[in-house]
Amino acid sequence: MRTILKWAAVLAIAAMPVAATAFSARALPVQVDPDIVAAGKQLKAKLDSAARDTAPTLRNADAPLVRRAFSEKALRALPATPAIGDACVSIGEAIVAYVDYATRTAEGETDPAKAHDAIILAIQDELTLGTVAANICTKLGFVAVVQVVEGMSASDRTRVTGPLTQMRQGASMTFRGTLDSSADPAMRPANRGMMLTALVEAAVSAAPSLLPADRAPLRERALELARGATPEARKQLDAIAQGFATTACDVLCKAAGGS
Structure with missing residues (x-):
């Protein structure tokens, strides 16, 4: 699998705001x-116009941006309401912009695919x-x-089945993309560790919202x-596997027909 596909899978996070929009009327104004x-x-705008070797990175003046x-600190400080979708959209679009920058910069190279991955x-x-x-x-x-869904009536839950399905599918793609990206042999150990640490946390928390059919392949x-x-990565991957092995089924899982 080309690197672009591994990273692009993470962009499924954009599905979460679809669900957030459906629930916004019931969310507290935040x-x-x-x-x-x-x-x-701002990061997306800079990446959209960046020429070769001018993209914002952690090694140039745009590092603070x-x-x-x-x-991660700003995300964790946000209240737990669907309004967090706005932040998730900006994150997803910035990741897309990095991938687009790589694609655009690789055009015209003798081997564009190889140049892109580099x-x-x-x-x-x-x-x-x-x-x-x-x-x-x-x-x-x-x-x-x-x-939000816990406070909905049965009929209201039926009306948001579509957004909930997109949310589950997006999460599954995000998790799978993270796993595949972490497996790239060119990935620096520190980066692999950061990604897997985040996935351990996300898997344990979100797995009960997924259907068994979503969890099993992960x-x-x-x-x-x-x-x-x-050994270090194995410990994290085992924890991720254990998270997805749960038999718990929360209100989102039940709304999709799980039990």
Whole structure:
């Protein structure tokens, strides 16, 4: 699988705001931290116009912007309401912009696919921060939506079946993309550790909202990767597999027909 597909799978986080929109009328009015949203938009704008070797990175003057756009601390400070979808959108769009930058920069090269992957790996630190933020956002999004759906009537839950399905599918793709990205042999150990740490947290929290059919392939993939992993990564992958092995089925799982 090409690197672009691994990273692009993480972008399924954009499905979460679809659900958030459906529930917004029932959510308490909350002001999402404008800094993380504005930073994400600014980062995307810079990436959209960046020429070769001018993209915002953690190694140039735009490092503070990158850190604000993918700030785990800012995400964790947000209230647990569907309004968090605004922050998740900005994170997803910034990750897309990095992938688009790599694609655009690789055009015209003798081997565009190889050049693209080389660029992606060169900005793996930035994409790692984005992947961590995407996983944390997925976790927080499920926490928020579970709280809203628990207060809905049975008929109201039926009306949001579509957004809930998109949310589950998006989360599954985000988790699978994180697993696949962490398995890239060119991934620096520190980045792999950061991604897997975030996924451990997200898996344990969000797994009860997924259907058994969603969890099973994620558990199998984690176990598959664990067999060839370093001792440290194996411990994290085992924890991820254990998270997806849960038989718990919360209100979102039940709304989809789970039990």
